[in-house]
Amino acid sequence: MPHHDRGSRMAAMTYTPPLNDIRFVLDHVVDLDRLLELPAYAHVDRDLVGGILEEAGRFAAEAIAPTNRDGDTVGSRLVDGEVVTPDSFKPAYDAYVESGWGALQHPEEFGGGDFPLVVANAFKEMLTSANMGFSLCPLLTTGAVYAMLHHASEELQQEWLPKMVSGEWTGTMNLTEPGAGSDVGALTTRAVPTGDGSYRITGQKIFITYGEHDLADQIVHLVLARLPDAPPGTKGISLFVVPKYLMEADGSLGERNDVTCVSVEHKIGIHGSPTCVMAYGDDSDGAIGYLVGGEHDGMRAMFTMMNDARLAVGMQGLSVAEAAYQQALGFARERHQGTALGAPRGESSPIIDHADVRRMLMTMKARIEGMRVLTYMNGIALDFAHALDGDEAAEWQKLADLYTPLSKAWSTDLGVEVASTAIQVYGGMGYVEESGVGQYWRDARIAPIYEGTNGIQALDLVGRKMGYDGGAFVTTHIESLRAHTTDDRDELATTMAAVAAAIDVLAETTDWLMGQRDELQDVFAGATPYLRLFATTVAGALLAKGASAALDEVEAGSDVDFHRARITTARFFAEQLLPEVHALAPQVTATARDLFALDAAQLA
């Protein structure tokens, strides 16, 4: 009698880059061609992008995906004050640096490729699907590069950026302290000027992603701290660059700076990514650091880092969902249980033939496509803002700002939900860690929390973004979504109608919120359901736009099966997922009354 074979249940964990899906979104939803016509991207064309995406997909699938299980099962550990990553990580990271992926969207001046962010983000999507824990190291480096690009002096840029852009050195963001999480203004880390242009940094930071590791020679910490004369709150925060190793005059690495990792968190997921407690100046009168930007001007730089990171984190929801979906689909095709309706009596059917499993798969697929259109539109809006000037640029920047909390919060919530559905497709096998599908769910769970909790995103949406142009920007944008619902071909009728109905609900709830400006608590009370309503509707509208384009392709006889699938998925989203807006609207407009009706004793 053969024993239960544990090995046979180890998932292969292969990852197939969804190149056709990405290409479709770039071509038919976010208008990459239009972007590439602008002078800023004269050096990029369609074919070049196609080649890059293919290479990127191959790299993610072949060099990175095989490291994913190691990341979870071995994890990164603190050993004698050093962080040891899984053995497979260092070769993978070296390959990442050698192939130049980290430099895609950065300026040529510092060794970058000056590619559109939306193209770099397509690479990031695939990298993150392949191994989310690994991808965080480049993600944080990118955020640090942005902060330096926008706020550091020319001298600091020349010193630090080239090797950060290449990935030879990695970057970190040091914001959080035990008493200062969502409330960044409460931080207490101190920076004292030495008189020679440098500063001495003392304090402790927590939740520092890749705060210490063995993948790169140098780690460049960006640290928020207070100068001695700093005012309280966020207005008294300055940003410093604090390297792991001090630099010699000749550009070589010198002595170790007084910054150490004192512990690594034991987390629910992303075990490959070391989440460090960092101590600054424990063994001296402070770690040596250099001011980035002006004194007390750290919050602006922080927002530069965070805005990039927020979209990137939103994309993590997409990435993990895509990877989990691929595994679940593969399992559903292979696993046989029961006899499906219509199958010959006594035949054991693959579970993909059961309607309930189909519902799970279609729901996952539609959500993934929805996340992709939203986050890619968010990315290309930043590209248009960068490539255009004046009012045009400003309008695109506002769109990117509006979409950022949507991308971050909605996609990360859905990432957890889709990964959970993948476990459900697996049934009992999904609850056993060897199947690997549980890792996606555990990994995904951090994304609704970090880079500003999803509750913070919702406040950003209703508190800041809704106020752009006195509210006119948001209402105008909502009306502009109707342009995607005008295709009157029969096949799209129910899709268009459902999206139009959702836009009505979005417009009504927006009006209601704008009418409560004197009752801020009511606005805050409705923020989270409003964000979900908003994002779902935008995704539905963009999927409808895609469905129109797909139907054009079908009518032209181009790749009919693929384009028909886009139409079906958009219809499924519109008809079956988008009605969620009718559940959310009453929450948006319920006011704060019942949220605060019970005191703490009554809540217990």
Next chain:
Amino acid sequence: MPHHDRGSRMAAMTYTPPLNDIRFVLDHVVDLDRLLELPAYAHVDRDLVGGILEEAGRFAAEAIAPTNRDGDTVGSRLVDGEVVTPDSFKPAYDAYVESGWGALQHPEEFGGGDFPLVVANAFKEMLTSANMGFSLCPLLTTGAVYAMLHHASEELQQEWLPKMVSGEWTGTMNLTEPGAGSDVGALTTRAVPTGDGSYRITGQKIFITYGEHDLADQIVHLVLARLPDAPPGTKGISLFVVPKYLMEADGSLGERNDVTCVSVEHKIGIHGSPTCVMAYGDDSDGAIGYLVGGEHDGMRAMFTMMNDARLAVGMQGLSVAEAAYQQALGFARERHQGTALGAPRGESSPIIDHADVRRMLMTMKARIEGMRVLTYMNGIALDFAHALDGDEAAEWQKLADLYTPLSKAWSTDLGVEVASTAIQVYGGMGYVEESGVGQYWRDARIAPIYEGTNGIQALDLVGRKMGYDGGAFVTTHIESLRAHTTDDRDELATTMAAVAAAIDVLAETTDWLMGQRDELQDVFAGATPYLRLFATTVAGALLAKGASAALDEVEAGSDVDFHRARITTARFFAEQLLPEVHALAPQVTATARDLFALDAAQLA
């Protein structure tokens, strides 16, 4: 500079039995008093129940809750063929046996207390909140006791039941095999008669909860297997009792039977509960077993076990949600971040004062109360079926049958959702395992899978339960829910209206499904959203019933704060959560078309 203090973030993980909430549901929602008037429960009265619940709560909080973290961090391990549970488990289990909790609802004949199931379930709710992994051992034993009570011969009952009822011996359910999960009929374990009345069992079973452990002297396995002449499928399955140790004539334990645990699964959660791969007859011509019930009649016994277990598993969703909520509420009261609206400038507010955190807490609380009214009504329906006769008993049994898939699927889905919300309340701390809140989320994730996946529950609802009395039972029951919406006092107006609207949607979707009897695939396609719609509406209706009773109490001046909280929570549920039915209805009636529109290649 103090280092980041890991210890300070270790949650105390205290558990407070929600006695007032349970008492309210028993008194005002499920009519325990009416049950206790029946002759079958003449030996039980209100005060006795009150005393038992208080004792039960104390036991769960003091004897069991302190073992919960051990269960997760130490877990149960296979050591030299034996399963070793965490050190704290054995004393806790001994205390459980000594205090007699396992015998509450079982017949006096075998040493039980003949208490109503709904009272025993209140104990189980608290036990499971205290430590879900631990509680599975009693849960499986109870299922085995039921199977023996209903299907075993008098002789087998006398031999096995007294010590199973007391908990001195534990029971297991051996159904699943690698190729037979949801499709139980595919199982291949064999049973060959020896001629002396016993059988020889050979085969392998997987996912056997507490299949081996060190908490009790004897383990009584109930095993599904096929006799040599068995027809294929579920009609050829027989049930056997297979003890870990053979019994001597004098009732003492004899030789070890040929049943062994060959591995213990590495699971996402419930680490305390050993999930075993069990080998029968590996080292002989079979483990010795005894037939329970008739030949080929094992499925009936299995359903007896599973129906009890399905409600119990549904209650796990409630239990874990309650425990996670208590932790989140405690954290929200203690953790200070930011300045809440209306608080003095510069003051650091407890996060419970932020509207978004309040929304999370109220959503958790309302869902918990909804799960409790549904599952307790499910339990007491079984008690009425037991205590009454004839048609009355049959009607209550049908209600219990109808509610069982609702309790199981809806509550377990919500259990995961509520536990996830608890992590979100904790923010970054929640993602660190030391906070303990992640354990609830990981533990809860098994419940939508085992004892029949939630997809299977939905098929049971639309495929079997909806067909009772040609559909009349379900439609009549739905109309009966309207009785809970007739209170016309102003304070309840919006609650009643929202529940009535949801009942309309439930009635309409039910009619639609019943009209598709010739298109079974469309019925299956809508099953899962229909179950959620149904359960949400029933919970809303029962909460409305509770709100009416609570308003009576308020008007009578009785415990006004507590009863006001019930009214508010019911209103929150009705106004803000129940509108989910409007999102679900389009899924119910969408037909199977788009679920099956894409082939496997298009899904990829």
